[in-house]
Amino acid sequence: xxxxxxxxxxxxxxxxxxxxxxxxxxxxxxxxxxxxxxxxxxxxxxxxxxxxxxxxxxxxxxxxxxxxxxxxxxxxxxxxxxxxxxxxxxxxxxxxxxxxxxxxxxxxxxxxxxxxxxxxxxxxxxxxxxxxxxxxxxxxxxxxxxxxxxxxxxxxxxxxxxxxxxxxxxxxxxxxxxxxxxxxxxxxxxxxxxxxxxxxxxxxxxxxxxxxxxxxxxxxxxxxxxxxxxxxxxxxxxxxxxxxxxxxxxxxxxxxxxxxxxxxxxxxxxxxxxxxxxxxxxxxxxxxxxxxxxxxxxxxxxxxxxxxxxxxxxxxxxxxxxxxxxxxxxxxxxxxxxxxxxxxxxxxxxxxxxxxxxxxxxxxxxxxxxxxxxxxxxxxxxxxxxxxxxxxxxxxxxxxxxxxxxxxxxxxxxxxxxxxxxxxxxxxxxxxxxxxxxxxxxxxxxxxxxxxxxxxxxxxxxxxxxxxxxxxxxxxxxxxxxxxxxxxxxxxxxxxxxxxxxxxxxxx
Numbered sequence: 341x342x343x344x345x346x347x348x349x350x351x352x353x354x355x356x357x358x359x360x361x362x363x364x365x366x367x368x369x370x371x372x373x374x375x376x377x378x379x380x381x382x383x384x385x386x387x388x389x390x391x392x393x394x395x396x397x398x399x400x401x402x403x404x405x406x407x408x409x410x411x412x413x414x415x416x417x418x419x420x421x422x423x424x425x426x427x428x429x430x431x432x433x434x435x436x437x438x439x440x441x442x443x444x445x446x447x448x449x450x451x452x453x454x455x456x457x458x459x460x461x462x463x464x465x466x467x468x469x470x471x472x473x474x475x476x477x478x479x480x481x482x483x484x485x486x487x488x489x490x491x492x493x494x495x496x497x498x499x500x501x502x503x504x505x506x507x508x509x510x511x512x513x514x515x516x517x518x519x520x521x522x523x524x525x526x527x528x529x530x531x532x533x534x535x536x537x538x539x540x541x542x543x544x545x546x547x548x549x550x551x552x553x554x555x556x557x558x559x560x561x562x563x564x565x566x567x568x569x570x571x572x573x574x575x576x577x578x579x580x581x582x583x584x585x586x587x588x589x590x591x592x593x594x595x596x597x598x599x600x601x602x603x604x605x606x607x608x609x610x611x612x613x614x615x616x617x618x619x620x621x622x623x624x625x626x627x628x629x630x631x632x633x634x635x636x637x638x639x640x641x642x643x644x645x646x647x648x649x650x651x652x653x654x655x656x657x658x659x660x661x662x663x664x665x666x667x668x669x670x671x672x673x674x675x676x677x678x679x680x681x682x683x684x685x686x687x688x689x690x691x692x693x694x695x696x697x698x699x700x701x702x703x704x705x706x707x708x709x710x711x712x713x714x715x716x717x718x719x720x721x722x723x724x725x726x727x728x729x730x731x732x733x734x735x736x737x738x739x740x741x742x743x744x745x746x747x748x749x750x751x752x753x754x755x756x757x758x759x760x761x762x763x764x765x766x767x768x769x770x771x772x773x774x775x776x777x778x779x780x781x782x783x784x785x786x787x788x789x790x791x792x793x794x795x796x797x798x799x800x801x802x803x804x805x806x807x808x809x810x811x812x813x814x815x816x817x818x819x820x821x822x823x824x825x826x827x828x829x830x831x832x833x834x835x836x837x838x839x840x841x842x843x844x845x846x847x848x
Contacts, residue, residue, distance in 0.1 A: 351488055352378045352472075353664050355504035357479050357517055359383075361392070361454065362632035362649040363510035364461035368406040369657040371468035375664060378502050379465070380474040380493060386458040389609040390538050392646035393451055393566050394419065397727070399650045400446035401752060401824055404765060408464055409446065412457045417567040419449035421723070424553040424697060426710035432555065433697065433713045436723040441805045444824075445752035445763045448727050449643070451566045474500065479511070482520040482628075489627050506660060507628045510649075515634035521625045528617035528685075530639055530692045532699055533577040535586040535612050537596070539605040541569045547600060553698045554599070557706040560699045561599060562641075570608070573599065574640070576699050577612070586612050615639040615695070617688045623677040629656060636684045641694035642729075644687045655680055658822035667790060668847040672737065679736035686731045737821075737847075739828030739839055745813070746828055750774075750820040753806040755783065757799040764806070767799060768820060771840065774806075775817040775833055781807045789819065789837060790844050 354370055356363045359381035367379045395412070403409040424433035437448040465471050477493035477500060484490075489507040493500045509517025518525075541547070547563070554561040564572040575595050577583055585591050592610055593602045619636045623629060632649030656676050662668040697713070700706045733747035740746075752764045764774070770788040777784040781801040786794050801807045810816065818829035819840055828836050 350376075350503065352376045352502065352504040353506070354378075354660065355380070355489065355491060355502050355507045357381075357491065357507065357509050358511035358515075358632070358634070359462070359473070359475070360387075360510060360512065360632065361458055361461060361646060362653050363508070364458060364465060365402065365406070365650055366508060366510065366631070366653040366657060367465050367471050368408070368461060368468070369653065370660070371465060371471035372406055373661055374470055375661070377468075377471045378474060378504065379471065380477040380479065380491075380502070382476070382478045384475045386455050386462065388455050389611075390454050390566075390570070390572075392454050392643075393564065393572060394643035394647070395450050395452050395457075396643075396647045396730075397442060397444040397446040397448045398654075398749065398824075399647050400450070401444050401765065402650055402654050404446070404763065406464060408460060411460050412452065413446070413450055415456075415567060416450040416452045417565070418447055419451055420550050420565050422551040422553060423548070424555055424713070426555055426713070427557065427703070427706050428710070430710075430714075431717075432710045433553075433717065434723045435726050438725050438727050441753075441803055443727075443751045443805075443809075444749060445754065445765075451564075453567060453570065454646075474502070479516050482507075482517070484625070484627055486626075505627065505664070508656065509628065509630045509634045510632045510653075511634050513633040513637050515630065517628065518620060518630055518634050521622065521628060521630070523620050523622040523625070523630070525618045525620050528619065528688055528692065530615065530617040530695060532615050532639075532695070533583050533612060534615055535575050535577060535592060535595075535610065537573045537575070537592055537607065538566075538609040539571055539573075539607045541571055541604055542606050543604050545601045545604045547571070555698050555700065555706065555709070557701045557703045559595065559598075560701070561595070562698065563599060571600075571605075576701075578701060583612055586610075617692055619681065619684055619688065623681060624673065629673075629676065631656060635680075636688070638684075638688040638691045639695040640691070641698060642687065642691040642726075644691060644730075648684055648687060651683070652680055654823045662847075668844070672847050675736040679733045682734055683731060690729055733825060737827075737843070738825075739819070739836070739843070741839060742826070742828035743830065745815070745818065745826050745830075748826050750818060750824055750826045751806050751809050752824070754802045755799040756802050757797070761802065762799070764799075765824065767797070769795075770822060771819060771827065771844070773817060773819045773833065773837065776807060776810055776815075783807075789840060 353375040356379040370377045400409045421436040426432040477495045481492035490503045552563045560576040562574040631652035738746040773786040775784040781804045786796045816831045817833045819827040
């Protein structure tokens with residue numbers, strides 16, 4: 341579909357360059373809010389091969405906001421957990437997902453098929469009257485003034501220029517937006533070539549019941565259980581090998597044969613990737629922002645690439661909407677980089693560390709690694725909870741007196757109200773305060789704290805998940821930001837609201 345510009349002087353609220361999952365999610369969020377949005381992409385359709393295959397509970401919570409969480413998770417599979425196997429084939433490390441009850445209301449990790457999810461995101465965009473989609477539009481010229489950003493595109497019917505109050509570059513690792521901004525990228529010191537193979541298993545054959553990292557120094561290999569009969573293998577291209585050799589399917593089959601009966605596979609995709617770790621130094625230039633792969637790339641060993649891009653969208657959306665609605669001044673947008681970039685740096689280091697475990701090619705170092713990791717398994721919990729490794733936001737628009745919970749994710753229980761069941765976020769609006777209101781799981785909710793007329797209501801914590809979580813931490817209240825992040829938590833509701841209103845007033 342191609343939008344037609346009826347008024348060349350139209351100034352959109354936001355122009356998104358890049359119609360991948362991050363751009364499509366941001367377009368849905370802004371369009372659902374009634375903002376005038378243009379989204380443009382070089383290509384006509386979604387990329388029809390799977391790339392990202394893991395969505396976490398933060399992503400599903402975000403999709404809940406646009407009423408797509410159930411649709412996108414439909415047909416997915418729960419992540420089964422991961423084992424790392426050392427030189428002797430034995431387990432040296434294990435990682436799993438948090439069990440029910442799910443803290444954010446959704447499974448911590450699901451395995452999905454990206455092209456299917458992207459089509460659902462685009463279908464929802466198509467239903468939004470305030471969003472115009474420009475496909476087969478390649479951005480060539482960027483201009484910025486104090487009032488707007490203009491981008492000229494090469495398009496099937498000739499050049500097109502779009503104008504917007506803000507521009508968000510969701511245009512991938514080779515981002516034209518980032519190049520035009522002139523921002524440098526910090527290389528975090530990871531560089532390996534791997535071949536990624538996606539295949540459908542066509543008959544019953546012996547395969548591990550868990551995702552498995554074969555940390556073998558003579559050929560590091562990853563086996564991933566995806567949804568349905570889809571499976572993925574990632575194989576490190578060894579030092580001294582020719583990368584181009586792995587574009588040949590016979591070469592790939594030879595590497596796979598120790599792990600799977602290749603005659604049972606229907607190959608869907610084979611791609612050679614250069615796994616690296618790079619983070620943009622500047623994420624905002626006045627009216628221009630970077631998000632997703634345009635702002636950061638990391639190795640896939642922690643499955644946080646796409647999930648991190650979706651966190652970018654969640655963070656930037658509410659801040660843009662507050663500025664567009666004149667609820668906050670432009671300085672709020674500076675907290676986007678303040679909050680997101682340090683978070684990405686931590687996650688990238690975790691992904692790198694996991695990659696170093698998997699990809700070690702020196703036998704002596706691998707044997708020492710195995711001994712160290714086995715000792716850690718003996719001294720600690722046998723299975724590492726993946727979600728426990730994801731840090732809170734460390735700095736930004738948070739309560740400086742909020743203690744350890746400021747910047748953490750607010751739990752999202754199932755609640756009942758007037759004989760109907762909801763997920764908590766469905767009852768919240770703007771900045772919201774949630775308070776314990778008795779010992780029987782009753783909750784008091786105050787929404788739109790940033791307005792002159794906050795509204796209060798009550799609901800019941802159906803399974804007492806949030807009630808128990810707060811009791812265990814000595815909390816009776818918390819203020820939750822629009823992106824589900826805790827602004828503050830404690831026992832002094834009145835004092836917390838006063839601090840919030842003072843902090844928010846300073847943004848006006």
